[in-house]
Amino acid sequence: MTKKQKKKLYRIISAAALLALVWLLPEAWFAALPRWPLFLLPYLIVGFDVLRSCVRNILRGNIFDEQFLMSVATVGAFATGEAPEAVFVMVFFQIGELFESIAVGRSRRNIAALMDIRPDYANIERDGALTAVAPETVCVGDVIIVKPGEKLPLDGVVEEGESELNTAALTGEALPRSVGVGDSVISGCVNLRGTLRVRVTKSFENSTVNRILELVESAAERKSRSESFITRFAAVYTPVVCALALLLAVIPPLVAGEWGKWFHRALVFLVVSCPCALVISVPMSFFGGIGGASKKGILIKGSSYMDALCSAEIAVFDKTGTLTEGAFRVTQVYPVGCSEQTLLQTAAAAERFSDHHIARALRTACSDNLCAERAEELAGRGVRTEVEGKTVLAGNRRLMEDAGIACAEVSTPGTHVHVAADGVYLGCIVIADAIKPDAAASIAALRRAGVRRIVMLTGDNRTAAAAVAEQLGVDEVRAELLPDDKVAAVETLLAEKSAKGTLLFVGDGINDAPVLARADVGVAMGALGSDAAIEAADVVLMDDRPAKLPQALAVARKTRGIVTQNIVLALGVKLAVLALAVPGVAGMWLATFADVGVCVIAVINAMRAMK
Numbered sequence: 001m002t003k004k005q006k007k008k009l010y011r012i013i014s015a016a017a018l019l020a021l022v023w024l025l026p027e028a029w030f031a032a033l034p035r036w037p038l039f040l041l042p043y044l045i046v047g048f049d050v051l052r053s054c055v056r057n058i059l060r061g062n063i064f065d066e067q068f069l070m071s072v073a074t075v076g077a078f079a080t081g082e083a084p085e086a087v088f089v090m091v092f093f094q095i096g097e098l099f100e101s102i103a104v105g106r107s108r109r110n111i112a113a114l115m116d117i118r119p120d121y122a123n124i125e126r127d128g129a130l131t132a133v134a135p136e137t138v139c140v141g142d143v144i145i146v147k148p149g150e151k152l153p154l155d156g157v158v159e160e161g162e163s164e165l166n167t168a169a170l171t172g173e174a175l176p177r178s179v180g181v182g183d184s185v186i187s188g189c190v191n192l193r194g195t196l197r198v199r200v201t202k203s204f205e206n207s208t209v210n211r212i213l214e215l216v217e218s219a220a221e222r223k224s225r226s227e228s229f230i231t232r233f234a235a236v237y238t239p240v241v242c243a244l245a246l247l248l249a250v251i252p253p254l255v256a257g258e259w260g261k262w263f264h265r266a267l268v269f270l271v272v273s274c275p276c277a278l279v280i281s282v283p284m285s286f287f288g289g290i291g292g293a294s295k296k297g298i299l300i301k302g303s304s305y306m307d308a309l310c311s312a313e314i315a316v317f318d319k320t321g322t323l324t325e326g327a328f329r330v331t332q333v334y335p336v337g338c339s340e341q342t343l344l345q346t347a348a349a350a351e352r353f354s355d356h357h358i359a360r361a362l363r364t365a366c367s368d369n370l371c372a373e374r375a376e377e378l379a380g381r382g383v384r385t386e387v388e389g390k391t392v393l394a395g396n397r398r399l400m401e402d403a404g405i406a407c408a409e410v411s412t413p414g415t416h417v418h419v420a421a422d423g424v425y426l427g428c429i430v431i432a433d434a435i436k437p438d439a440a441a442s443i444a445a446l447r448r449a450g451v452r453r454i455v456m457l458t459g460d461n462r463t464a465a466a467a468v469a470e471q472l473g474v475d476e477v478r479a480e481l482l483p484d485d486k487v488a489a490v491e492t493l494l495a496e497k498s499a500k501g502t503l504l505f506v507g508d509g510i511n512d513a514p515v516l517a518r519a520d521v522g523v524a525m526g527a528l529g530s531d532a533a534i535e536a537a538d539v540v541l542m543d544d545r546p547a548k549l550p551q552a553l554a555v556a557r558k559t560r561g562i563v564t565q566n567i568v569l570a571l572g573v574k575l576a577v578l579a580l581a582v583p584g585v586a587g588m589w590l591a592t593f594a595d596v597g598v599c600v601i602a603v604i605n606a607m608r609a610m611k
Contacts, residue, residue, distance in 0.1 A: 011045050012091060012095055014046075015087065015090075019084065019087045019088065023084060035083070036078065036081070042091075050071060051067075051071050070090065072270055074086040074089055074090050076266075082264065119188075120151075121135070122134070122138050124144050135207075136204045138203075138204065140200055143197055143198065144197075145195065145197060146191045146198055151187070152187050152189050154198075155186050156184070156201045158180060158183050159199050160181065160197035161181075161194050162180045163192060163194035163195075165177045176192055184201075186207075187207040245270045265584050272577045272578050272581055272594045283303075288610040289558070290302075291610050292555055292559075296548065296555070297541065297543050298548050298555065299540040300538070305538040308502045308521045309504075312501070312502055312503075313452055314454075315549070316457060317506045318486075319458035319465060320508075321508040322508050323546060325433060325434045327434060328358055328361035328431045328432065330344070330362065330365040330430070334430070336426060337427075344362070344429065346426060348366040349371065350372060350383055350393075351363065353372070354375070354383060357433070362429065370387050372387045374386045380482030380483060382394050382399040391421070391422055399418070413432065413467035414432035415430070415432070415433070416463075432464075435468060435472065436545070436546060442549060442550055443472050443473055443546075445547070448550075449550055449554070451553075455477070457478050457481055457486050459482065460479055464479075490505060490515050494518075494519075503520045507524065516536040522538050524540050526540040526541055566602040570599075
């Protein structure tokens, strides 16, 4: 409990004790003097800050809030001779505020602990000695030392050493990840055993850990439809009920008299009408849901995307690196008029300057490369390079057709890289990619969750795409697509969904960024995905596992369920007590429960979203 919360607790206890003491004093003591001034002391002890906030808000033009309603109701109770009620209402209101403050604080601490991945320092070698410096000061290319038990402060590549990394804070997975020389490592992980020398590949500003922190911190700024509705609702609702309370205090007495009775009923009406249970609990539910998802390694950039996830109707997947491992290897070589070695050497040389999965697989298969220069990337088709004085084309069938070169028909499943030199066809190399172990189960889980259509879009050839789609049980596959073709395909699918349904697109590459931005909800693979894809996405799966997507849907739906429960609870109780307040059945005690009590219950319910 914070100092501020303790101070409020002491004021509540003091006011409650004084209230009980004054209430229990014998009536005979007040034969000549009124009792109500004695109630003023506990009232001011517990309610002075509420009155002060009310006055400040009025001066700022923010009139209709819970402080205004409580101030008017309790001052009015004093005016009608109900001083004990006024003190009790203020005590109960402050108890509710205290519980609410504790609950919100706990929720924020849980997320703060969850996000306690920001490194405090980085060890860097300078003048033969290790120096601890701020991670923000380390430059790309510097070598840092990470000792056992320390957090990796920056993203990089291991240059020396072997170890295991605890990635739980980022991915939600408890199983350690083994790393060695040449492996990429990301900031926020904890080094479990061996000392590592890591060459930094990203500045702290662009590091994984900083990106995650920025995503979580900015998530609350993106309001969902439910959350925005509550804000708009409160802005209209509060002045309306104040006007109704005024009419209740004025119109019936004009007909039947008894001004004091109707004024008291109007005050009860005001206390009941306070919308704080809705205004507080709904944003807190979404805040808790975002924190609960983060604990599972799912970063949702705002509550609006939680709403969209709940209505998922069509799921569209990229293939390479999303449904498959993205770890390509050469499986077949079909030379035409040359040796296998010549075909592999030429293809590897052509792909020398590319960082694509296919290029890396070709270079791995043939380390004895030829000399290449002047490489030109041809988006969605391949590359054109100069290899030992010859113009070499390496890419898909479309590239050969555009160049007017006839190529062989190959039925082997996989990605087909056709190679030609100076217009002469040299052959085809087949590169295969392994399907992720959880991909098929994830697609089945999405179907059970109500996603009615699952589509795969890929730039790969039709044979390889069809083979993967058949193994996974995908409804529809569109292959040999350029980045623009993917956007066009998603535009078509968006037009085919229902009015209330949403379309999810899941991808990982730079070429997926436009589609991620266009989809209702863009989902990026966070560990291996490109920076452009992660920036464009609305949801990030930190460990690249498709199984996280059904989990994200489950978290979103549980959170929205809690929000719905809170809305029904708050409005149901308020409407019932408001109906009882008009004929005078509900007194100030029940009115206070309908306001503060329901608020406390709603906030406690909202905290379930963290789990």
